[in-house]
Amino acid sequence: MLEKDIITKNLDQLYRESPVRSLSEDDRVVVFSDLHMGDGSGRDDFLFNADLFAYVLENQYLNHGYTLILNGDVEELQRFAYPPIRQRWQRVYALFDAFAGRERLVKIIGNHDYSLILKSNRLSPYPHLNALVLKYRDNHLFVFHGHQASLYYTRHNALIGFFLRYVANPLGIRNYSVAHDSRKQYQIEKRVYEYSSRRKVASLIGHTHRPLFESLSKRDYLLYEIERLARGFATEPASANAETGKKLRFYKEELTKLNRNPKKSLLSSSLYNDGVLVPCLFNSGCVIGKRGITCLEITRGEIALVHYFDQRVKSARLEEGQPARPMGDSPYYRLVINQEPLDYIFTRIRFLT
Numbered sequence: 001m002l003e004k005d006i007i008t009k010n011l012d013q014l015y016r017e018s019p020v021r022s023l024s025e026d027d028r029v030v031v032f033s034d035l036h037m038g039d040g041s042g043r044d045d046f047l048f049n050a051d052l053f054a055y056v057l058e059n060q061y062l063n064h065g066y067t068l069i070l071n072g073d074v075e076e077l078q079r080f081a082y083p084p085i086r087q088r089w090q091r092v093y094a095l096f097d098a099f100a101g102r103e104r105l106v107k108i109i110g111n112h113d114y115s116l117i118l119k120s121n122r123l124s125p126y127p128h129l130n131a132l133v134l135k136y137r138d139n140h141l142f143v144f145h146g147h148q149a150s151l152y153y154t155r156h157n158a159l160i161g162f163f164l165r166y167v168a169n170p171l172g173i174r175n176y177s178v179a180h181d182s183r184k185q186y187q188i189e190k191r192v193y194e195y196s197s198r199r200k201v202a203s204l205i206g207h208t209h210r211p212l213f214e215s216l217s218k219r220d221y222l223l224y225e226i227e228r229l230a231r232g233f234a235t236e237p238a239s240a241n242a243e244t245g246k247k248l249r250f251y252k253e254e255l256t257k258l259n260r261n262p263k264k265s266l267l268s269s270s271l272y273n274d275g276v277l278v279p280c281l282f283n284s285g286c287v288i289g290k291r292g293i294t295c296l297e298i299t300r301g302e303i304a305l306v307h308y309f310d311q312r313v314k315s316a317r318l319e320e321g322q323p324a325r326p327m328g329d330s331p332y333y334r335l336v337i338n339q340e341p342l343d344y345i346f347t348r349i350r351f352l353t
């Protein structure tokens with residue numbers, strides 16, 4: 001059996017066995033993944049955005065009726081034991097508890113916190129799912145971490161865990177994971193893209209730490225925007241030209257920067273280069289980014305990719321001329337990167353596949 005076929009079979013099984021929840025226009029959902037919470041030491045990747053994350057959970061989501069979906073790799077159990085994580089991040093767990101107390105917490109397993117789903121494991125108080133299907137009208141959103149699209153992770157996860165905990169950790173190797181291997185990242189995204197497109201579902205994953213909206217990476221998005229802005233430049237009112245020109249130059253610079261990074265060269269190939277783009281793949285990104293946090297939001301039948309950041313990256317983001325909104329009196333900012341109605345997305349999935 002081909003590797004590709006085994007993965008299709010695995011994902012079909014994952015899908016079949018997933019609980020299904022209906023999603024209405026009144027429902028609000030936020031999806032975060034890849035927190036990689038550790039023990040608070042210098043080797044803990046979660047530390048960098050921990051305050052920002054807690055602030056956002058409490059002020060943007062908890063008291064506004066959102067269901068919190070944690071889509072895998074919440075605890076970094078391949079490098080740390082569970083008790084010190086729980087001990088160090090009590091404030092964050094108190095927030096998870098508050099969502100759970102209102103029956104608005106869904107915790108999905110990833111490859112770095114996999115042991116928590118085992119029946120013998122009594123460490124975590126939350127139930128864990130392998131995946132969740134959200135049913136919106138007649139359409140389906142398939143929410144899972146993403147490592148299931150790689151035989152490498154489904155077969156060797158325990159071994160990788162051993163390496164990270166007993167070899168990489170003492171040597172001070174940080175964040176050794178799929179997030180830093182562009183070839184694996186690309187393969188996983190490509191497989192989930194192909195699967196979702198074939199099954200006519202929209203998949204919401206994490207795992208690769210790369211935010212994706214409608215199957216578009218940042219590079220694809222920049223190319224699209226440059227095309228669109230350049231096309232509009234000639235026909236728009238002259239008064240808008242200065243602003244459009246500024247954006248064009250900025251996007252061009254960002255693209256040049258991306259292209260200059262040799263590690264990213266593989267990722268420059270689009271996921272859909274063999275045909276028309278199908279907007280069936282979304283990735284929430286991660287909580288441990290050096291440029292802040294990204295997540296996926298679903299409200300009023302629309303899905304959005306949202307970026308939260310603080311003053312450490314503020315100047316860079318605001319220069320882009322995008323409407324980042326300061327959050328209350330906090331040093332934090334919220335920026336909706338992209339937003340589309342689910343109906344529009346599923347119409348395209350239906351007709352383009």
Ligand SMILES: [Mn+2]
Binds near residue numbers: 111112207208
């Ligand atoms: Mn992962």
